[in-house]
Amino acid sequence: xxxxxVPSVAxxxxxxxxxxxxxxxxxxxxxxLPVVVFAAVLTVLPFIGLSNRHIHLAVVCLIWTIAAYGLFxxxxxxxxxxxxxxxxWGVGAYATGIAIKYWDWTFxxxxxxSIGLGFLAGMIxxxxxLRTKGHYFVIITFVIAEAVTVAANNWDVxxxxxxxxxxxxxxISLFGIDFGERRNMYYLCLALAAIVAxxxxxxxxxxFGKHLASVRENEELARSIGIRTTWLKxxxxxxxxxxxxxxxxxxxxxxxxxxxxxxGVNRAITLILIVVVGGRxxxxxxxxxxxxxxxxxxxxxxxxxRVLIAYGLALGVIVILLPTGVIxxxxxxxDRIRRRRRTPTTEVAx
Amino acid sequence: MMLEVRQLAKNFGAVRAxxxxxxxxxxxxxxxxxxPNGSGKTTVFNAVTGALxxxxxxxxxxxxxxxxxxxxxxxxxxxxxTFQHDAVFPGxxxxxxxxxxxxxxxxxxxxxxxxxxxxxxxxxxxGGTEGRLAKNLSYGNRRRLGIAIAVALNPVMLLLDEPAAxxxxxxxxDLQLMLQRLSGLGVTLMVIEHDMPFITALCExxxxxNTGEVIATGTPTQVRKDPAVIEAYLGGSVADDL
Numbered sequence: 001x002x003x004x005x006v007p008s009v010a011x012x013x014x015x016x017x018x019x020x021x022x023x024x025x026x027x028x029x030x031x032x033l034p035v036v037v038f039a040a041v042l043t044v045l046p047f048i049g050l051s052n053r054h055i056h057l058a059v060v061c062l063i064w065t066i067a068a069y070g071l072f073x074x075x076x077x078x079x080x081x082x083x084x085x086x087x088x089w090g091v092g093a094y095a096t097g098i099a100i101k102y103w104d105w106t107f108x109x110x111x112x113x114s115i116g117l118g119f120l121a122g123m124i125x126x127x128x129x130l131r132t133k134g135h136y137f138v139i140i141t142f143v144i145a146e147a148v149t150v151a152a153n154n155w156d157v158x159x160x161x162x163x164x165x166x167x168x169x170x171x172i173s174l175f176g177i178d179f180g181e182r183r184n185m186y187y188l189c190l191a192l193a194a195i196v197a198x199x200x201x202x203x204x205x206x207x208f209g210k211h212l213a214s215v216r217e218n219e220e221l222a223r224s225i226g227i228r229t230t231w232l233k234x235x236x237x238x239x240x241x242x243x244x245x246x247x248x249x250x251x252x253x254x255x256x257x258x259x260x261x262x263x264g265v266n267r268a269i270t271l272i273l274i275v276v277v278g279g280r281x282x283x284x285x286x287x288x289x290x291x292x293x294x295x296x297x298x299x300x301x302x303x304x305x306r307v308l309i310a311y312g313l314a315l316g317v318i319v320i321l322l323p324t325g326v327i328x329x330x331x332x333x334x335d336r337i338r339r340r341r342r343t344p345t346t347e348v349a350x
Numbered sequence: 351m352m353l354e355v356r357q358l359a360k361n362f363g364a365v366r367a368x369x370x371x372x373x374x375x376x377x378x379x380x381x382x383x384x385x386p387n388g389s390g391k392t393t394v395f396n397a398v399t400g401a402l403x404x405x406x407x408x409x410x411x412x413x414x415x416x417x418x419x420x421x422x423x424x425x426x427x428x429x430x431x432t433f434q435h436d437a438v439f440p441g442x443x444x445x446x447x448x449x450x451x452x453x454x455x456x457x458x459x460x461x462x463x464x465x466x467x468x469x470x471x472x473x474x475x476x477g478g479t480e481g482r483l484a485k486n487l488s489y490g491n492r493r494r495l496g497i498a499i500a501v502a503l504n505p506v507m508l509l510l511d512e513p514a515a516x517x518x519x520x521x522x523x524d525l526q527l528m529l530q531r532l533s534g535l536g537v538t539l540m541v542i543e544h545d546m547p548f549i550t551a552l553c554e555x556x557x558x559x560n561t562g563e564v565i566a567t568g569t570p571t572q573v574r575k576d577p578a579v580i581e582a583y584l585g586g587s588v589a590d591d592l
Binding site for chain 2: 207210211213214216217218220221222223224225226227228
């Protein structure tokens, strides 16, 4: 959470005569560096001879990444898990589909609409938090996600003729570039995923992000220092909904067809898996989690039924062996190496 | 008058945790609230600070009726509490623990407590722990960090819930020094505590609760000799030891 590198300190709390090392401040750009480097590496992927199929998988994987950030923000920052985040994804996708079909909107207005409606949907679905918290809240969001799916299945506009879903017949065209071409779409999705990741990094270090951390760490104490925790939780779930709404627009445009059942609880479970496997506290976690949870099963042509079993196994293994996820585990290993290089000191219990 | 509590009551269903409690706290005073387990001390704290809505009675703080105020609003008014358990943000560093409440600091004309992380660390005698995660601190350091978090808000009055519980002799002494220093800076203190020597050394006045009612008020010496207190709380043998 901190932008402060923690040095090995000398002295003890009750030994003021000992000079303690002053904490070193990291430069402002340091937290953004991993995202920039990671995105830069991903820009070369299409040049290493990836087939059309793999570029397609990578595009969908990046859309999943953006959607996973919608879950990552409330979960990592404020400790709020919501299954209904997948509903915000559906709201974004259907808002795009409806705006194109009925009003012939173009990409940018569709993005803004999806983010706005996703934000609203996230906040509305967060309202049960006024009366519940923790596991009870998660259960209620589960019910909301299912209820919305059932309702959408019974609405002609969203379910489509004969329940066949909705076609989105427009491709993205911006600055004279046709993003209907897969490689172009890959770069658009990569750019948007990187922007989201940079925004999430900024959010973490902001005043708002610090307040969210207080909610995650100790809500009662946060309230006692004057932080309106309930309001913060509702807003951060709205922010998550907005991000996932953006993923909805990209999804609708890219796949050209959306169906209500695609935005059910199963998809939410995959999103949770992405965040947990990637690293629930690591900004790059959704990128890596999406690659493992979505791309890998496709890469090895895993049977859909076996994918579910693999998801379950992966979740179990990660929770036991890497509780902070893949990226969290790597970060932890680097921290341990760094600590070993410094002079070890321990605090003397006062 | 800093704090006026009148006929404060709190029921949990059929259980009357606090029946009717009256007391005042003067500006700059160091007051203790004591009583046997289950006497309603923490419930009074919770009701005064807005963590619980009282079932009856009124609470006035610096001439404002705060009976129905939330804990967040009460804190912004300058009445801040600490917790017996979970008084820190465990996954954040000491520095981050103090930066957070400093974001919520309210400047007040009548008090000016340390307004920087360094100043708060110095006050709490936590030098050298800035970069440590709060959960990795020793118990005594965690307790003082919890109080420093409250101090960061620049409170006029601090309510401390069993600050010395579980501390060893040296830690208790350090805590006492910290609280005396805070008192010297103009902070009014109200303390729930079981440690009578600690109370005697720190507090000028003691209010004794039993079964949700005030049964005695006075100096620590007076209270120790009060027959009702001896009967209800201390017990004959304990009183002899004091």
